[in-house]
Amino acid sequence: MLRRLSTDQPEKFNFTKVNLNWAKAQLKKYPKGRQASAVIPILWRAQEQEGWVSKPAIEFVADFLDMPEVRVLEVATFYFMFHLKPVGSKAHFQVCGTTPCMLRGSEELMNVCKARINEKQHSLSTDGSMSWEEVECLGGCANAPLVQIGSDYFEDLDKSSFEKLIADVEEDKSPVPGSRTGRFSSEPASMTKKYSRKKSSSENASIERFRG
Numbered sequence: 003m004l005r006r007l008s009t010d011q012p013e014k015f016n017f018t019k020v021n022l023n024w025a026k027a028q029l030k031k032y033p034k035g036r037q038a039s040a041v042i043p044i045l046w047r048a049q050e051q052e053g054w055v056s057k058p059a060i061e062f063v064a065d066f067l068d069m070p071e072v073r074v075l076e077v078a079t080f081y082f083m084f085h086l087k088p089v090g091s092k093a094h095f096q097v098c099g100t101t102p103c104m105l106r107g108s109e110e111l112m113n114v115c116k117a118r119i120n121e122k123q124h125s126l127s128t129d130g131s132m133s134w135e136e137v138e139c140l141g142g143c144a145n146a147p148l149v150q151i152g153s154d155y156f157e158d159l160d161k162s163s164f165e166k167l168i169a170d171v172e173e174d175k176s177p178v179p180g181s182r183t184g185r186f187s188s189e190p191a192s193m194t195k196k197y198s199r200k201k202s203s204s205e206n207a208s209i210e211r212f213r214g
């Protein structure tokens with residue numbers, strides 16, 4: 003998929019004071035002269051601040067990390083985790099359309115996006131609060147089909163649970179990430195009821211991590 007910068011760009015980009023301090027602290031993690039290795043987390047922070055990665059943000063990051071602008075541009079345009087156009091103010095839905103998700107109904111999810119958000123991906127809803135795009139495998143195929151919003155995965159979706167998810171976002175309800183069929187992780191769907199005791203931290207080390 004060809005990924006280009008938006009034709010509509012802001013005049014400038016600057017980190018907020020908090021983000022600038024955070025970014026400076028990140029540089030200490032890398033040996034002198036190797037600060038370019040911080041390009042992904044610094045770009046990600048810029049996106050978290052503005053919602054997307056603009057040309058001025060790319061220029062700022064290149065200057066901040068003392069690296070050629072084109073190298074930052076390469077990173078921003080290669081990874082689809084970086085949004086190159088303004089996205090919805092409440093949520094940008096990244097719908098996985100790769101084979102396992104497609105076989106489990108992702109096309110239906112994309113039809114919901116077309117009906118509820120915008121017929122065209124990478125375009126804002128009428129009120130500017132939502133946008134969507136089809137992305138390649140999100141690495142959660144066992145819980146297909148799934149949708150990513152920011153850093154969160156919403157899994158085991160179908161038309162109705164996805165419509166509910168969109169409605170919750172519209173109503174500022176902060177939906178809880180995870181499976182929509184009751185799975186804790188990627189255990190076989192038939193185990194959900196039978197092995198409810200799996201939801202004890204003594205049997206699943208990752209539970210404590212996700213509780214906090």
Ligand code: FES
Binds near residue numbers: 102
């Ligand atoms: S195919 Fe959708 S997460 Fe892998």
